[in-house]
Amino acid sequence: MERKMRARNKGSFTFIDLFAGIGGMRIAFDRAGGKCVFTSEWNKSCQQVYEEQFGDKPHGDITQIAAEEIPEHDVLVAGFPCQPFSIAGVSKKNALQMPHGFHCNTQGTLFFDIVRIVAHHRPKAFLLENVKNLKSHDGGNTFNVIYKTLTEELGYNVQAKIINAKSFVPQHRERIFIVGFRDKNRFNFESIRIPPAFNGPKLRTILHPQDGSEKTEDPYTTGNKGKVSERYTLSDKLWTYLQNYAEKHRAKGNGFGFGLVGPDDVTRTLSARYYKDGSEILVDQGSRRNPRRLTPRECARLMGFDAPDQSCFKIAVSDTQAYRQFGNAVVVPVVEAVAKHIIPWITVEENIPNIQEKVAL
Numbered sequence: 001m002e003r004k005m006r007a008r009n010k011g012s013f014t015f016i017d018l019f020a021g022i023g024g025m026r027i028a029f030d031r032a033g034g035k036c037v038f039t040s041e042w043n044k045s046c047q048q049v050y051e052e053q054f055g056d057k058p059h060g061d062i063t064q065i066a067a068e069e070i071p072e073h074d075v076l077v078a079g080f081p082c083q084p085f086s087i088a089g090v091s092k093k094n095a096l097q098m099p100h101g102f103h104c105n106t107q108g109t110l111f112f113d114i115v116r117i118v119a120h121h122r123p124k125a126f127l128l129e130n131v132k133n134l135k136s137h138d139g140g141n142t143f144n145v146i147y148k149t150l151t152e153e154l155g156y157n158v159q160a161k162i163i164n165a166k167s168f169v170p171q172h173r174e175r176i177f178i179v180g181f182r183d184k185n186r187f188n189f190e191s192i193r194i195p196p197a198f199n200g201p202k203l204r205t206i207l208h209p210q211d212g213s214e215k216t217e218d219p220y221t222t223g224n225k226g227k228v229s230e231r232y233t234l235s236d237k238l239w240t241y242l243q244n245y246a247e248k249h250r251a252k253g254n255g256f257g258f259g260l261v262g263p264d265d266v267t268r269t270l271s272a273r274y275y276k277d278g279s280e281i282l283v284d285q286g287s288r289r290n291p292r293r294l295t296p297r298e299c300a301r302l303m304g305f306d307a308p309d310q311s312c313f314k315i316a317v318s319d320t321q322a323y324r325q326f327g328n329a330v331v332v333p334v335v336e337a338v339a340k341h342i343i344p345w346i347t348v349e350e351n352i353p354n355i356q357e358k359v360a361l
Contacts, residue, residue, distance in 0.1 A: 018078035028335035052316040067120035079129040124346040132174040156180035159189040165331040204263035205308040206301035220295040272327035296322035304332035
């Protein structure tokens with residue numbers, strides 16, 4: 001059956017890209033053979049980068065776009081906003097005594113814009129991405145609401161899986177992927193091919209080599225050897241502050257600390273706050289120099305927007321905006337692997353009886 005299914009999988013498919021950010025989902029689904037027919041992203045800075053990269057300016061606020069105005073499509077993809085469900089976002093909102101999750105009147109309800117579009121268009125499949133904490137948020141209630149809405153209200157066959165990006169890039173980054181199919185089939189999310197994490201790439205693969213083998217890219221690198229610009233090295237004041245802050249928390253038994261990494265390491269999760277002090281990922285430059293931040297180009301590689309030895313993705317914004325954008329993005333090769341696992345099941349000519357069990361909650 002699998003051999004026949006692959007043989008038929010020659011046609012293209014269409015997809016829409018919601019909450020698109022800077023286009024990580026689109027790159028992945030383009031590589032899987034898809035054609036994007038609609039994009040939505042409200043952030044102006046992200047729109048700028050997206051248009052520079054793809055030549056298409058995304059539509060704006062999805063809450064203001066009627067489902068009928070969106071073209072027909074085979075697959076809906078959406079990395080719906082992380083903040084209401086992330087550990088960091090929940091902590092911040094709790095501290096400010098603000099509501100979060102589905103009680104939030106801004107981002108928390110955007111999931112239901114996905115629902116209304118799926119309900120109207122009934123695409124063959126969808127792929128939703130969010131932070132790992134979505135599964136446990138509010139004692140599991142948030143995920144249960146999402147799951148029941150997709151299955152009981154929309155009638156889709158849904159499976160979910162948490163994937164760590166460190167099998168694909170040198171970064172520990174766990175995200176939950178929710179796949180749904182309109183028609184019953186034998187799709188099994190657990191059978192996706194994920195490379196062994198222990199054999200995954202190390203940080204050196206995404207760092208500027210600084211030996212002249214890479215073309216200089218202003219403002220990230222300088223000189224004939226392409227040395228990383230000094231602007232990315234931490235000042236004495238900031239480095240001293242981070243060390244003292246980490247020591248103070250260690251003395252109290254807290255886990256806070258900066259993430260100092262070398263070329264043979266795997267980094268912590270790159271977050272949207274990286275622009276503030278870079279503390280989660282600091283590149284060791286030896287005992288005689290303070291550590292440095294990653295450059296935006298290295299962030300592009302760390303997130304899989306660029307291959308390790310490439311500088312193709314167009315970064316058309318300031319460092320601050322670039323750090324925010326990459327910190328909020330998906331890891332492209334992870335999504336590409338998921339896309340390639342999904343696509344054969346929407347391009348087969350006939351439905352296959354469903355023998356899979358629903359994902360355990």
